[in-house]
Amino acid sequence: MTNENEMKDPVLPLGRPTIGSAGNTGTWRSSKPVFIEEKCIKCYECWLNCPEGTIRVDADEEYPYVDYVYCKGCGICVHVCPKEALEMKPE
Amino acid sequence: MSIKIPQLLNRPDVLLRGNFACAGCGLSIAYRTTISALENPIVVIPACCASVIQSLHPNVTYNVPTLNIAFAAHASAASGISRGKKRRGEKVTTVVWTGDGGTYDIGVSTWSGAAERNEDILHCCYDNGFYSNTGAQRSGATPRGAVTTTTPTGKTEKRKSITRIMMAHDIPYIATASVGYPRDLYTKVKKAAQIEGYRFILIDAPCPTGWNSDPAITRELGRLAVQTGYFPLFEVENGKLTFSRRSERVRDPERRKPLEEYLSKQGRFKQMTSEAIKALSKDLQREWDLLARFE
Numbered sequence: 001m002t003n004e005n006e007m008k009d010p011v012l013p014l015g016r017p018t019i020g021s022a023g024n025t026g027t028w029r030s031s032k033p034v035f036i037e038e039k040c041i042k043c044y045e046c047w048l049n050c051p052e053g054t055i056r057v058d059a060d061e062e063y064p065y066v067d068y069v070y071c072k073g074c075g076i077c078v079h080v081c082p083k084e085a086l087e088m089k090p091e
Numbered sequence: 092m093s094i095k096i097p098q099l100l101n102r103p104d105v106l107l108r109g110n111f112a113c114a115g116c117g118l119s120i121a122y123r124t125t126i127s128a129l130e131n132p133i134v135v136i137p138a139c140c141a142s143v144i145q146s147l148h149p150n151v152t153y154n155v156p157t158l159n160i161a162f163a164a165h166a167s168a169a170s171g172i173s174r175g176k177k178r179r180g181e182k183v184t185t186v187v188w189t190g191d192g193g194t195y196d197i198g199v200s201t202w203s204g205a206a207e208r209n210e211d212i213l214h215c216c217y218d219n220g221f222y223s224n225t226g227a228q229r230s231g232a233t234p235r236g237a238v239t240t241t242t243p244t245g246k247t248e249k250r251k252s253i254t255r256i257m258m259a260h261d262i263p264y265i266a267t268a269s270v271g272y273p274r275d276l277y278t279k280v281k282k283a284a285q286i287e288g289y290r291f292i293l294i295d296a297p298c299p300t301g302w303n304s305d306p307a308i309t310r311e312l313g314r315l316a317v318q319t320g321y322f323p324l325f326e327v328e329n330g331k332l333t334f335s336r337r338s339e340r341v342r343d344p345e346r347r348k349p350l351e352e353y354l355s356k357q358g359r360f361k362q363m364t365s366e367a368i369k370a371l372s373k374d375l376q377r378e379w380d381l382l383a384r385f386e
Contacts, residue, residue: 015151020109022146028114044096048273049310051119053108060097070108074115074299075307 020070025052029073031088037063039085046077046086094274102127103154110152112144115306117296117313119144120270121217122188125294126155128280129213131183133158133172137165137198139190140224140298141217162197165189166205166212173211184213184284191218194293195231195251206260206289213283214291216253219298227301234321235374236367238359239301245362249374255381257291258327264290265327270297271313272324275335279326295322303358315353320344320375323382332385342383344376 040063047055047064054071057064066077078086105126112119118140126132134157136142142159145152160168165187173185189198194216205212221239222228229239231251238245257265264286268276276294283290297312299305304312316322317337324335334342341347350372354360363371 013148015145015149017107017154018146018150018152019107021107021150021152022109022111025109044100048096048099049120051112051114051116051123051309052110053104053106053119053123057100060100067108072114074309075305076115076309079307080310 024069025072026069029071029091031075031090032068032071032073033066033075033077033086034089035063035065036085036087039083040064041083041085043082045080045082049076049080051076094277099127099277105132105154107152107154110144111146112140113298113300113306115299115309116140116144117219117270117298117309118190118217120273120309121215121276121294121296124270124273124276125215125280125292126186126188128277129184129186129284131181132156132186133176133183134186134188135160135165135169135172136188137162137193138224139188139193140219141188141190143224162193163201165193165198166202166210166214169212170205170208170210177211185211187212187214189214189216190223191216191220191232191253192222192230194218195253199256203260206257206262206291209262209288211287212289213280214289215280215294216292217294217296218253219296219301220250221298221301223298223301235371236360236363238362245367252378252381254291254293254325254327258330258385260289261330262291263288263329265293266291267293267295267322267324267326269295269313269317269322269324271295271310271315271317272337275324275337282326301359303361304356308356312353312356315348315356317341318348319350319353320347320379321350321353323379325382327385330385332382334382334386342379350375 054067169185176183220232228241234250236245266279297309324338
């Protein structure tokens with residue numbers, strides 16, 4: 001992130017990979033996806049189709065979860081879920 | 092070859108969360124799927140939405156080496172990177188990641204030169220059919236009838252066929268893919284990564300903001316584009332064209348879903364009359380017929 005050395009170097013406009021480079025984008029959303037774990041079959045379609053990468057899977061065979069700090073609430077995960085294991089709830 | 096999810100699960104996180112992309116962005120899905128399939132990618136990005144979503148200095152949302160360059164210089168910069176790395180004996184995949192503006196219109200001279208020299212570059216074009224980062228102006232990729240800020244009553248010309256222009260360069264690999272089918276896209280990128288020379292992948296990336304559609308149906312729009320025959324999926328290897336399975340299925344116009352189903356889900360086609368839709372589907376059929384000649 002913004003360590004001092006980088007800011008002092010005016011020659012190369014180098015950036016560093018940062019999570020949340022646009023701030024807490026979770027504040028953009030008006031409704032949020034909520035998991036219903038009983039219905040989830042771990043097909044990970046939501047993870048595959050999430051544009052933001054806010055649906056996280058820690059390891060194979062584990063339930064996915066949503067990173068609400070950055071989730072923009074587009075609703076793609078709800079739309080692609082074959083088992084309706086996700087639903088949109090207003091904030 | 093079909094890709095299973097467990098194979099994908101340990102792919103690198105190339106696009107970090109919390110970026111400037113709109114909700115439901117098709118480009119993000121395309122970028123994540125494409126770049127994570129490559130080993131040691133170096134990405135060259137001209138001015139396009141991809142250069143906007145990476146956010147402001149000194150933070151970058153891309154987790155791979157990325158070079159930002161002027162619009163009409165992407166493939167030239169990539170040529171230099173590719174040759175320099177080769178001379179130093181480093182194995183990298185040089186990727187040009189452009190929007191349709193940088194491929195169809197402004198960047199033609201640069202990629203045409205690189206393709207003619209057959210540089211070792213993977214050129215990916217995510218196609219949303221207009222200049223999205225400057226506010227939805229018409230581009231060469233905009234289909235007939237679509238409303239943009241510079242064509243408020245709908246575009247009157249047909250969409251340019253970039254794949255046929257690419258074919259004229261006799262490059263070793265050309266493919267089209269869609270964010271509606273991420274596994275298909277992943278497979279095609281993996282295949283392209285094995286080939287040396289100038290490779291081109293055109294990715295249909297729905298844009299909810301510019302197309303005036305619901306962000307939640309980004310994947311569905313990608314799929315409908317294929318199922319209605321609007322966006323044929325195919326691969327061209329050394330001049331020989333093969334339609335992908337999903338497009339082979341809808342080769343017969345009678346087996347396609349009605350085009351209206353795809354158009355009605357997007358605000359940009361709202362004003363289209365039935366004659367205009369007929370003209371559009373005529374354009375599409377003509378494109379199919381021309382592509383079929385290369386089989």
